[in-house]
Amino acid sequence: MSGLWRFPFPKLPSSAALRTAGIYTSGALFSLGFFLPLDASIYSKHRSGGNVHVTIVDWLPLVCSMLGMLVINSIERSRLLADNFSYSGGGVAWKAKLVLFMGFALMAGGLAGAATVLIMKYVVPGYPWPTLGFGIAGVVGSACIMLSSVVLWVSQNIEEDYSYNLSL
Amino acid sequence: MAGLKTIIALSFVLAIGFLLVILSSALYSNYYPLLVVATYILAPLPNAICARCSNPDDFIDGAGNGVLDFGRFLTGFFVVMGIALPAVLWHSQIIVMPAMVMSIIGGLLIYGTIISFLMFFQEDTNF
Numbered sequence: 001m002s003g004l005w006r007f008p009f010p011k012l013p014s015s016a017a018l019r020t021a022g023i024y025t026s027g028a029l030f031s032l033g034f035f036l037p038l039d040a041s042i043y044s045k046h047r048s049g050g051n052v053h054v055t056i057v058d059w060l061p062l063v064c065s066m067l068g069m070l071v072i073n074s075i076e077r078s079r080l081l082a083d084n085f086s087y088s089g090g091g092v093a094w095k096a097k098l099v100l101f102m103g104f105a106l107m108a109g110g111l112a113g114a115a116t117v118l119i120m121k122y123v124v125p126g127y128p129w130p131t132l133g134f135g136i137a138g139v140v141g142s143a144c145i146m147l148s149s150v151v152l153w154v155s156q157n158i159e160e161d162y163s164y165n166l167s168l
Numbered sequence: 169m170a171g172l173k174t175i176i177a178l179s180f181v182l183a184i185g186f187l188l189v190i191l192s193s194a195l196y197s198n199y200y201p202l203l204v205v206a207t208y209i210l211a212p213l214p215n216a217i218c219a220r221c222s223n224p225d226d227f228i229d230g231a232g233n234g235v236l237d238f239g240r241f242l243t244g245f246f247v248v249m250g251i252a253l254p255a256v257l258w259h260s261q262i263i264v265m266p267a268m269v270m271s272i273i274g275g276l277l278i279y280g281t282i283i284s285f286l287m288f289f290q291e292d293t294n295f
Contacts, residue, residue: 023237027244034245035252039259046260156237 015158022155026148030069033144037062040137043130050131057121058138061113065145068106072149075100077156107146114138174288182281188274192267200257201271204250208279211246212286214239250275 041054075096118135192201218239251272258268 020240023240024244024247027241028248030241031245031248031252035249035256039252039256042256042260042262046262152237152241 019155019158022151022158026152026155029144029148029151033062033065033141033148036137036144037141040134044134050127052121052127052131052134054134058117058134061110061117061138062141062145063110064106064113065110065142068103068108068110069145069149071103071106072100073152075103107149111139111142111146114142178281178285178288181277185274185277185281188270188277192263192270192274196264196267198263198267200263201254201267203253204271204275205278207246207250207253208275208282211243211250211279212282214242214246247279250279 037054037058041058044052044054114135118139122132122135186205189201189205193199216239218235221235254263254268254271254275257263258265263271
């Protein structure tokens with residue numbers, strides 16, 4: 001990370017409490033991202049009188065986002081920066097970056113897919129508000145999961161600073 | 169630091185929380201809000217389990233910390249789920265508005281009781 005960019009990255013505040021709060025926030029955002037589409041789905045089943053309903057197509061982008069989040073956060077983070085340490089074997093950093101790329105692609109694909117479903121299924125045929133809301137819930141849900149992943153990533157990087165300071 | 173008065177106050181708050189949740193179901197003879205109780209009882213469990221599985225003082229291998237973080241993540245998930253579940257049910261007109269309000273407040277009271285009980289009466293095993 002250091003030595004490549006001319007501008008130094010701003011130092012994250014390193015505190016264990018902030019990190020814990022970040023992880024709780026991340027879980028809360030994930031929950032929000034799950035329950036918004038669930039709300040749209042239950043609403044469409046129980047209350048909406050229209051003939052357009054939430055189907056499996058609306059859920060697929062969300063599943064993609066969740067899989068992406070799982071992949072991104074399963075990677076051991078220290079392997080990303082360890083370029084060619086002797087214990088890590090050849091190209092572990094490269095493999096980790098490849099898996100990370102697939103995770104990000106899954107997540108971005110989920111968001112893009114949700115936007116596609118919103119446009120193709122709800123905006124182009126010109127449905128009115130309660131039906132349009134199903135598509136918007138999908139997009140907001142995917143965005144929430146993305147945000148949750150970002151918060152989780154950032155707060156776990158706080159942890160690395162913290163342990164580094166301690167070990168010095 | 170925590171004596172008999174704390175226990176009595178906490179049990180009162182717990183009873184009020186359960187009263188609100190049960191009232192929100194029984195008044196409208198619609199027992200979906202009881203799910204909130206299950207959610208909030210589940211909420212402190214991941215932290216308790218993951219704290220046993222990991223050693224937060226171990227900075228050498230980060231594996232233990234990952235388990236701890238997962239527990240916190242699940243706790244955050246469950247707490248928001250306890251609020252979101254009645255809201256979703258209300259939005260779909262499965263339960264009515266007062267039932268939603270009562271079950272959310274009751275659930276928060278129950279969860280707050282559990283958390284403060286754990287905070288007050290936790291045994292210090294670290295030192």
